Each structure stands twice: as C-alpha cells, then as structure tokens.
Amino acid sequence: MGNAFLLQGGDCAESFKEFHANNIRDTFRILLQMGAVLMFGGQMPVIKVGRMAGQFAKPRSEAFEEKDGVKLPSYRGDNVNGDAFDEKSRIPDPHRMIRAYCQSAATLNLLRAFATGGYAAMQRVTQWNLDFTERSEQGDRYRELASRVDEALGFMAAAGLTVDHPLMTTTDFWTSHECLLLPYEQSLTRLDSTSGRYYDCSAHFLWAGERTRQLDGAHVEFLRGVANPLGIKGSHPGGVHLEMTGQNVTECIGGSRTVTFDDLGSRYHTHCDPRLNASQSLELAFIIAERLRKRRISSQQPLITGL
Template identity: 30%
Template sequence: MPSPTRMMLHNEGSTTVLLQSLVGSALSAEVLPDVTAGPQPASGHVAEVFGAVPHTALGIRHSRLRDSTGAVVSENLITFRHSDREHVIPGGDTPFGLHTRRLGLYERRRIFSAGVTTDRFGMLPAGSPGRAYEIAFSNRVTVLVHEVFNPRFVATGSPENAPGAAPNDGPAAAAPAAADAHHQPRWPDAAQAERVRRVLGHVDPLVSAADCRALRSRLATPAFLLQAGDCAETFRDNTPRSVVNRVGLLRDMADRITAASSARVVTVGRIAGQYAKPRSSAVERRGGHVLPSYLGDAVNAVEFTAAGRTPDPRNLLRAHRESSKTLSFMAGSGVFTSHEALLLDYERPQTRRCPDDGNRYGLSAHLLWIGERTRSLTGPHIEFATAVANPVAVKLGPGCTPEDMLALHGVLNPRNQPGRLTFVLRMGRAHAYERSRLLLAAAAGAGLADRFVSDPMHGNGVTSAKGVKTRTMRAIEEELRAFFEACRDTGTLPGGVHLEVSGDDVTECVDAEIDDAYLAERYRTSCDPRLNPAQALRIADLVGHLLAGTPAAEPALSLTA
C-alpha cells in the first residue's frame, strides 16, 4: 500500500485537513438524514467505545466529503451519544474534523482496524481504503468513527483495484459471470443499459405511494401476513388465466387461515415484478458447456444458449410492461404486490418522491424485500432500502446472529415504527426452532416493533436421484411448527408466512418421499419448486390451526385517531 495511504489510514491527526492537502481542494460535507441507531449490541467496536452494555441512546451522523468539483472523497459515519450531540456534532454541513478543530478540543485516537472494504460502502465501491477508530476529546466526549476513502484519491496500491484498470483477460474470462458480487447483471452494452435506466426513470409508476402507505398501516396492526406466489415469474406465463389462478389461490388461502383462527389476514403476492433471482453460482454447467446462470426473465433467458444467457438490459423494460399487464389482470383483487428488490437498475429509476408527504417510494411494488444473499449492512441493497418509505422486508438465514439482526433494524427501522420492517426467517427445519428462538428472544429483549415471518421453503431444498430440485411437505410443515413454537416460547406474535406457490396443478414439491416419476409429470418452474393449490391450501389449514392456538398479543379492537 502506498505510503500516503498508510499515513491516511494510521494518522492521529485531523483526517479532513490531510484530505484537503491530498486532494488540493477545500472539502464540504453532504450530510444525510439523521439516523437513530436504535438498540445496539454490546459487542464489537460499539462495546469498545461505549461500554459492554446494550445501548439505546446512540445516534449516527452520516456525511460525504466532496471536493470543489463535487466528487465524493470519503464516506463518514460518526456514532455518538445523543447527550453529546451539542458538544461535538456540527449542526450544518461543516466537516466533522474542521468543526472539532474550531472548538479547540484536544483529542486522542485509538484505531481499531484499517484496510480495504469487502463490500460497497455508501457511494464507494468494494476495495476502497478505510478504517474504524475511536476519538476521545478533552471535554470527555467519545465517538466512534467509520470512514472510507475514494480510491481515486487514496489509492490502495493494488493494480486490479485501480480506477480504469483493464479487465482480466485470463482463462476465467472465457466464461464470463452474468452477475457481480452484489448479484447485479454485467450488461455487455453499458450505453444501452444507461438508456434503459433513463426510460425507466420516466415510465408510469406501477403502484401508488398512497397504497404503499396503506399496506404499511395494515402491517402496523397485529394482522397476519400471507405472502406467497411464484418463485420467479416468466414473461411467457403472464396470462390472464395464470394471474387469476394465482390471485384466486391467495384469496382462498387467506380465507382458510381466517376461518380456522379468526385472524385478520393481509395478503401480499410475489407477483407483478418477481422477474429476477439471485443464484448461488454465477455459471451453469451442462456436460462440457459452461454458460452464465439464468437470473430471471428481467436479465436473460432460461434457454441454455449463449445468446439466451447473455444479459440484455431491454428485458428490464419488458419486466415493467409485463408487471403493468399483471396489475391490469389483478384489478380489484385486494392483493398487494411484492418482489425481491434485487436489480438496482430496475428499482432505483422507479423511486420517486411523493408530493403528499415528501418521502421517496419505490413504486415498482408495494412491499420490497432484500434477500439473504444481498443483506450486507454496507451493501447497495440495504442502502437502497433505507432510502424508500415502503414497507420493506429482509430474509434471514441460519447464519444470521442477533447482532446482525439488531444492526439491520438500526439502519432500516431506526425509529422502531410498526409496519416498516419485516424479518423473514428461512432457517431450514434442522435449525428452525433453535435459530428462530435466538433471534426472537433478542428482538423481544430489545423491544423491536418489527414483524417476524416464517419462510419454511427456502431452507428445505433437496435434490432427487435424477438431479431435480424439490421440497418435501414434511420439512415445510416441520419448520412452520418450529417457528410457531419459538414464537410461543419468546412471547412473540407470529407475524406471517412466506411461500412459493403456483396457481396451476404442478408436481414440483413432494409429500415426504422423493419420487422422480411424480416430479416428471408437470414440473414447470424456471427456478425453484412451488406448492400446487392442494398443497398450498394444506399449508394454509396448518397455519390457521397453529395460529388459533396462539394467544392474542392485544384485544381485537381497532381504533382510529
């Protein structure tokens, strides 16, 4: 690493002053909206700076330093006690370092870590130099600082990370990956992708901000969330009959749950936008052929050909048109829409500010969720979710710790508002009770207002003798029972269920024993196996039964102000 960079990462003086000297320009701060950190775990750097007890009175000042041309020079997070705000935190857009120097305070720095980032941090890419450290001021105020520098100004010294570096032309380039580390497509024509983004920035919104607020209000009540639909929608199957079948199944499932439990049900479909999927492998191998994986119709085609698997940004426009068609088929159904907010080239242009409340909404769906693979706290997907006022959800797998969950809550729901954030637990039946109970207990202890939902499907995939992906009803039912048991043992109201279902009589999930002959009858999914209507209604009956045995969290009385 170059010596100027080492000096920047390990210096004990004002970073802002050093940066101004390095960049050759005065720096100004772009201050993002205040974040209340919420309950912080008594671990990591927070514990080192503020003590090994849970903290509920911390704030975060997020700012970007820019040079005279407007280029981002660094991203900065200052974590502080609310009681210390007036002592050291600038009230305007003054850089933090310049502000504290003007106060005449002496300071002592303790550097915890320094190096390069593994994920995107704000507007700066992975591989940017950064550090975390404590500042103890002479007026007894202490803060925790995270700062990441633009590698354009503070180089890492690694040629492959240098701006404008040539791509690797070695053997691996013979079969290029279809997506990057954040599961974003690598569009072969950057100019065409930019044109598509501009078009999406002017298309009619698929949903309204008012309806997003209506869903968020309904999710703020003790009602039960039924979220279900296709694993991955396809353009080919987007027909009136298919949509009517799917919506009809969702309504039948909701009726079954209500009939068995008397619970009010909020019905949200995986529909009108679920055209993209993250994949565990960037490539697919068939025999001796290797091609990019199928990432959903919004990116490339399911057909195993070089042309079909080449990402095409024009598919994003087709996804918008098909979603609009689906909504016309759904008119008056009473079902809200949702999909995974995976493709940022699709989601960001459709984010608009609402003149009614001044908030920004992702208007591609009522509810947007972040997947298990893309929920990095410093990644671009969580950054996107923090910027929209929709109800949002995050998938959590068995590797999620209470600290991870509390940190996500602190970023996505800093005001701890009911209806804003849903955690979808996808643990697999072997870990369902143990891992769910751990997270639910931590949430209860911290007083989180977030909703907790069970996804009993994604952790229970198996492969048949002939290599066909499937799921067993037995495993799905066992994980649901474990989730409800964990809720009961932690005093948590079960918040809902998240399922992949088809409105058609497919043969993709089996009862208990895996049967390749049965799977071959009507295996239609382009990605993961779905429940058919009979299986889906069976799960709805089980959910209703389990919900009926759950004590109500509060009297069934709804009041309006």
C-alpha cells in the same frame, strides 16, 4: 401474533413464457382461499401479498453454470437474460427490463380488477373452499373449519352485512418482489409530493435477499432511502411466505392428493425453485389455521390457580 397475519406467496420467479390471465387469476384465487381460512383460524386480519407483478430477477450463488463441458453465464431471471442453455440466451439484454415492466403493469391492472370487480366476493371464496374439502382425501379434517366459515357468513348476512356490501365483494391485495435489479428499481422510484418521501413504485412491498443484505452493500443503501414496507431475513415473520402457484404442477412431493417422486417429472414447469401447487398450498393454509385456532383458544382459557 400482533395485529394481523401476513400471507405472502407466488412464483419463485415470474416468466415471460407463462404470462397469461389464467395463471394470474389462479394464483390470486388460491391466495384468497388461503386468506379466508387463515383469517377465520386466527380471528385477525390477513394481509394478502403476492410474489407477482415484478418477481423476475433471481440471485445466483455462482456467476456461471456448466453442462457437458460448456460453461455459460448463469440464468438471472427473465428481466436479465434467457433460461435456455445457449450463448445467445445468456447474454444480458436491457430491453428485457422494459418487457418485465409492461408485464408487471398488465398483471397489476388485472389483479386490481379481480380484487374490486366482484371476483373476490367472500361467499364465492367460501364456496371454493367447501368444494376443496369435498374433493380432498382428507376433507373430513378440513370440512369443519370450512363449514364454520360458511356459518359465520350466514350470521353476518342475517345481521345486515349482505352479499352486495363492499366489505363482502372486494379485498385488499398487495404485490411484492425481491429488490435485486437496482437499475430497474431506481427507474421506478418516485418522490411523493404530499409526504416528501421516496417510494419504489415497482411494488408495494420489497425485501432484501440473503445474498444482498450486507449493511455496506448497494441494495441496503437503496432500500434505506425508500419508504416502502421492507422485509429481511432474521426478523419475526408474523405470517408465512411461500413459493407456490395456483396451477396443478408437480414440483413438491406430498399433500392429500399425494405427489410422489415419480410424479415430479410430469408437470415440473418452474424456472427456478420448486413450488407448492394449488391443492398443497390450500391444505397448508388449513393446517396453519388449525394451529392458530388451537393457540387462540388456549390463550383465552381462564387461568385456574390452586389455593
């Protein structure tokens, strides 16, 4: 498993229309809840990384899309063009990059306030998880794990690690997005005067997508020159990467609060690929935590050999 578990999640593509403090808060909150469950199940640090504050551009397999005989350039994300199917919206507009930057900066500032201002307190996160198990149709399955986390917090408090300790009230949270729109990434690349290395300051963590990871391509060449942590498909994941939201959308079927095919049209709001909603995301975290715990326990059992 390594020394930590990576939890990465967020919108398939951020949008200008859905930019709201509540949306940012809800996604941050569900990642906190998932992180607490996974940390207890795996008994190792969980690195929480949001697909936030920069995940606007989207790769496209086709340069054009056609509807009812009308052919227009494909929607490539809000920092390139609009998603409405009309000629004006699909014209690339460089000013969209400036708007994306301003929205990303505001998102990052809000995330920083949430992470360090007490909202991320472990006791609060644990109570959220306990509340989830009470409302879930499969609550009995997850309640034991959530209660164990609560008991562990009680033990730490008795040992002197009280609720006002910084370790219990703050958290580390990182941002990420696909390195796709190179003019945007290049404009935010800076030289660190202390180390002499270049960093892309648009995010903490960047990844090369399936369509842009050619060894002789411009994206790999750009990423070769920056010192950010990088992701690429085909390597050992060491965690889980989800397209998800903290909102109560109906874009993926299944879950304990069953979303059916008939439900999909009621709250299908994504601008790109479908996302897990808050309940589905947290339920998945409980399932993964169960597997991590079983794996950890089995690996710790003494090896019994015959004579």
